[in-house]
Amino acid sequence: MKIRFSGAAAVAVSLALTSAASAQSDHPVYCHDRAALQITAPSADGVACQSAIAKNSQKFVKTLVKTRGKCISKGDHTACPNEKDDLKIAKAALKAETAITAACGNVSALGSSYSTAQGIDVGSCTLSQHHGTGEIFVGLTHGAAGVVSGALGRDACVSSIAKEAQKVLPAVLKAVDKCIETRIKDGELTDIGDECLGSMSGGVYTPPGDTDTSDAIAAALAKSSEAVMEDCNSLSPAVIESLFACPGATTGADVVECLQCSTLDATFEIVEQQYAETGTVVADVGASPIQDAVDAAAAGDKLLIRSGAYNESIIMKPALCVGGSEPGTACLGDSDCDGGGTCESGSDGVSIVGCGAASDNRPVLAPPLMGADPNGITAAGVDGLHFQALELRGWDENGVFATNADGISFRDILGDGNTSDADFSVYAVFPVVSRNVLVEGSEVFAVRDAGIYVGQSSDITVRYNDVHDNVTGIEIENSLNADVYGNVATANTGGILSFKLPGPAIQTHGFHHFFDNVSYENNTPNFAIPGSTVSAVLYGTGFMIISDDDSVYRRNLVRDNDTFGFAILDQEIINFLVEGPGPFEPTSADQDTERLEFRNNSVTANGGNPHPDTEEFYSFGNWVFALDSDTNGTCFAGTVADPKFSLHEGAEPFPVCP
Numbered sequence: 001m002k003i004r005f006s007g008a009a010a011v012a013v014s015l016a017l018t019s020a021a022s023a024q025s026d027h028p029v030y031c032h033d034r035a036a037l038q039i040t041a042p043s044a045d046g047v048a049c050q051s052a053i054a055k056n057s058q059k060f061v062k063t064l065v066k067t068r069g070k071c072i073s074k075g076d077h078t079a080c081p082n083e084k085d086d087l088k089i090a091k092a093a094l095k096a097e098t099a100i101t102a103a104c105g106n107v108s109a110l111g112s113s114y115s116t117a118q119g120i121d122v123g124s125c126t127l128s129q130h131h132g133t134g135e136i137f138v139g140l141t142h143g144a145a146g147v148v149s150g151a152l153g154r155d156a157c158v159s160s161i162a163k164e165a166q167k168v169l170p171a172v173l174k175a176v177d178k179c180i181e182t183r184i185k186d187g188e189l190t191d192i193g194d195e196c197l198g199s200m201s202g203g204v205y206t207p208p209g210d211t212d213t214s215d216a217i218a219a220a221l222a223k224s225s226e227a228v229m230e231d232c233n234s235l236s237p238a239v240i241e242s243l244f245a246c247p248g249a250t251t252g253a254d255v256v257e258c259l260q261c262s263t264l265d266a267t268f269e270i271v272e273q274q275y276a277e278t279g280t281v282v283a284d285v286g287a288s289p290i291q292d293a294v295d296a297a298a299a300g301d302k303l304l305i306r307s308g309a310y311n312e313s314i315i316m317k318p319a320l321c322v323g324g325s326e327p328g329t330a331c332l333g334d335s336d337c338d339g340g341g342t343c344e345s346g347s348d349g350v351s352i353v354g355c356g357a358a359s360d361n362r363p364v365l366a367p368p369l370m371g372a373d374p375n376g377i378t379a380a381g382v383d384g385l386h387f388q389a390l391e392l393r394g395w396d397e398n399g400v401f402a403t404n405a406d407g408i409s410f411r412d413i414l415g416d417g418n419t420s421d422a423d424f425s426v427y428a429v430f431p432v433v434s435r436n437v438l439v440e441g442s443e444v445f446a447v448r449d450a451g452i453y454v455g456q457s458s459d460i461t462v463r464y465n466d467v468h469d470n471v472t473g474i475e476i477e478n479s480l481n482a483d484v485y486g487n488v489a490t491a492n493t494g495g496i497l498s499f500k501l502p503g504p505a506i507q508t509h510g511f512h513h514f515f516d517n518v519s520y521e522n523n524t525p526n527f528a529i530p531g532s533t534v535s536a537v538l539y540g541t542g543f544m545i546i547s548d549d550d551s552v553y554r555r556n557l558v559r560d561n562d563t564f565g566f567a568i569l570d571q572e573i574i575n576f577l578v579e580g581p582g583p584f585e586p587t588s589a590d591q592d593t594e595r596l597e598f599r600n601n602s603v604t605a606n607g608g609n610p611h612p613d614t615e616e617f618y619s620f621g622n623w624v625f626a627l628d629s630d631t632n633g634t635c636f637a638g639t640v641a642d643p644k645f646s647l648h649e650g651a652e653p654f655p656v657c658p
Contacts, residue, residue: 030140030261034200034268037193039111039275041184046109049119050184053104053126053274054177056096060127060358061270062170063092064134069142073162075155077146077488077518077557081466086360093131093358097123112277117304121281125304127358128389129273132412135441137266139464141165141259143244144486146518146557148602151239153231160231161245161255164224169263175216176271179208197271205264221263225256238638242555242600244516247485279304279353288312290352290365300349305363305390307356312365313373313395318381319346330381347382354389357412362391365399375401383407392428394418399428409438417447417470424448424527433506435459443467448528450475451492454482456506462487471528472497472537473519478504482512488519493526494534494541495519495561498548501533502571502591510549514556519543523562523609538563538611542603547571547591554599558606558622565606565622568593568634592632597657600638625654 042050067088071080100123107122108115114122142162147154179196183189191209198208207214232240233252240249246258279302282293291314293303299319321329324341331343354363365376374397379385383406391414392399399415402408408431415428428444431437432455443466444451451467453475454460460482467473473489475497476482482498489495496519500509519542528535537544540562543553546569558565571591607621637657 030258030265031200031203031205032261032265033202034265036191036199037197037268037272037276039180039192041189041192042111043109045106046111046115047184049100049104049107049110049122050275051103051181052100053122054181056099056123057126057130057270057274058170058173058177060092060096061130061134061173062166064089064131064358065138065169066166068135068138069162069166072138072142072145073159075145075147075158077144077520077559080145080488089131090358090360093127093360096127097359099123100126112275113279114277114281117281121304121306121355124307124359124361125279125281125353125355126273126277128355128362129353130270131358132388132441133266133269133273135412136464137165137169137262139441139486140247140262141245143247143516144464144488144518144557146244148244148555148557148600149239149242151235151242153235154239154242157228157232157235157240157255158243158245160228161243161259164227165259165263168220168224168259169266171220172217172263172267173270175213175220176208176267177274179210179213180271180275183210193271193276197268200264200268221260224259224263228252228255228259238600244486244555247516278302279351281306281355284308284310290314294347294350294352297347297350298345299347300384302351302353305352305354307354307361307363309364309366311368313367313375314352314365314377315373316347316350316377316379316382316385318383319343319348347379347385349384350382351386351388352377352390353386354391357389357414362389362414364391364393366393367395374398377401379408380404385409386411388412390414391416392425395425397426398430399425400430401427402431403433405431405434405437407436408434409440411438411441413439413442413444415442415444415447415451417445426529427451427453429453432456437461440464444473445469447471449532449534450497453477454479456504460484467495468492469524471524471526471534473522475499475534476509476512477501478506478509480508480511482514484512484514485516487517489517490519490521491524492522493524493528493539494537494544495522495558496542497534497537497544497546498551499544499546500548500571500591501546509547510551512548512551513554514543514551515554516556518557519561520558521560523560538613540564540607540609540611542566542606545569545593545596547593548596549592549594550596552597552599553601554597556601556603558601558603560608561606562609563607563611564624565603566598566601567624567626568596569624569626570632593634595633596635598634598636598639599657603639 104119195209198206229252237250246255249255281304284306321337321341322344324337325339334343376392376395377400379402381404385408388411393416417425425447426449429452434457437460439462447470450472451470455477458480462484464486468491470492472494473492542558542561542565544567570593603622635655635657
């Protein structure tokens with residue numbers, strides 16, 4: 001495969017794309033298929049407004065990427081994110097929003113769905129979406145802040161990727177925006193997306209038809225690629241794997257693929273958000289404006305929610321038959337409903353996207369004073385949902401609860417379990433019994449179970465999230481095929497948990513890949529609901545793994561957790577430790593932890609102030625093993641496993657992974 005450009009600055013870079021993300025490979029898809037954007041030019045009265053959107057968006061994206069990137073590239077796992085950078089980004093967003101609002105007095109002249117909104121909505125909603133796109137771009141090209149290897153040449157490669165990422169996205173975006181603006185001003189109003197940005201299919205980028213723009217994009221990508229290759233190409237696969245940036249890269253060419261594809265992917269999203277918005281701005285009036293908009297939405301609609309306080313709980317329903325011989329049956333159309341029934345539209349494919357995230361002014365979804373559902377949003381049997389840039393605050397149970405979904409994504413969610421009230425939320429992001437789940441670029445704090453929880457589900461990606469001050473940061477439970485990477489967990493009771501427990505109907509757990517995560521200083525006293533499963537989590541837990549099979553834990557940075565770094569347990573040992581069986585009575589034959597791989601993790605300075613409940617055993621440290629029989633096929637590579645406490649009947653040491 002090749003990315004091909006035409007013109008004087010032609011460049012061809014070989015790609016080695018994967019067809020899909022895999023839990024056994026930390027190589028996500030870098031290049032996503034992108035059709036040419038359908039851009040409708042504004043009328044003459046809207047040209048100044050459209051120009052202001054583009055120019056101010058460029059400035060904001062540049063500030064966001066540079067600010068986040070400079071902090072992460074320092075390699076200090078305690079430094080990012082930080083309040084100073086957050087304020088700088090919010091200030092840049094507010095300045096851009098103000099400028100866009102001033103220029104957009106006549107939004108009716110715009111060619112996008114903003115033509116039916118208000119001028120103040122345009123900047124707030126556009127930049128809010130840019131914020132989510134920019135944060136994921138930074139995640140892919142910079143990773144989480146932290147270092148797992150001090151190998152010679154690594155720092156120079158990291159620095160090069162960061163510097164080029166911070167330059168190449170603004171450069172490509174500027175070239176595309178310039179082309180679109182010129183064509184609009186010249187009255188050339190057809191095929192703007194194809195002529196100014198091009199398309200992507202099967203890992204091959206078809207450049208724009210406009211030669212000057214094609215050359216400018218090619219030159220920007222070639223310049224960044226050459227700089228990265230110079231600093232990274234001579235490094236061994238093991239060193240490149242340790243970068244945290246560009247997950248899955250093992251060669252300089254892989255890093256170039258990551259940088260180029262992430263740049264193009266982000267550009268497509270940002271340009272679409274600038275020129276081709278299709279979402280409907282929800283009027284913030286009435287007792288339940290979001291619910292009313294959801295009820296009126298057709299499948300696939302995007303709802304843009306204005307900043308403000310919304311004291312309502314939202315119910316999202318699948319399409320169901322009404323009347324006929326089988327009312328309540330799931331349907332796609334009237335033909336699915338027997339006996340003359342009709343198919344009542346549901347919420348499948350609906351996106352709820354907040355405005356104001358860039359300036360830290362997301363719409364806040366909080367419980368009404370009376371009659372509240374325990375969840376902020378509830379969705380059962382609804383597929384293709386997307387939630388973005390919402391603040392979920394202080395719900396009795398969950399911020400978003402979703403079950404039986406095929407395709408559900410969360411981006412740039414702020415979950416606040418309610419820091420001002422002792423009655424914290426239980427979960428913030430809580431999808432269960434679902435498949436194709438994505439949680440990315442979100443921040444969750446102050447919940448009394450798990451900030452991000454995915455249970456009884458499959459084909460899961462959890463990446464680039466910041467979870468802190470919860471009982472547990474991230475939990476993957478009774479699930480299959482989870483890729484969990486680039487997350488930062490700190491100041492929780494327990495950072496990251498992967499386990500199978502008896503009780504749930506789905507009694508399988510495994511084939512996961514946890515890599516490039518940072519879990520440090522998770523030393524907050526446990527404030528879970530008494531008697532709940534996580535009430536037994538000891539403060540000072542970095543990673544806890546129970547009854548997991550066939551999973552890989554690679555290049556995680558785990559340090560300064562007071563009780564232990566990694567605890568690898570199986571169910572029978574849990575029964576013994578709690579003088580069980582109690583709540584842990586096995587309900588299936590497979591309660592062992594088997595065939596795990598631990599590769600190149602950095603696990604240091606853990607166990608310095610262990611929980612007092614551990615005193616009857618040993619002083620815990622970086623590693624704790626409690627397996628019922630022998631090593632169960634678990635192996636280590638590039639990691640020194642030095643357990644101060646290890647309980648298993650077999651005497652043999654853990655083998656080295658092949």
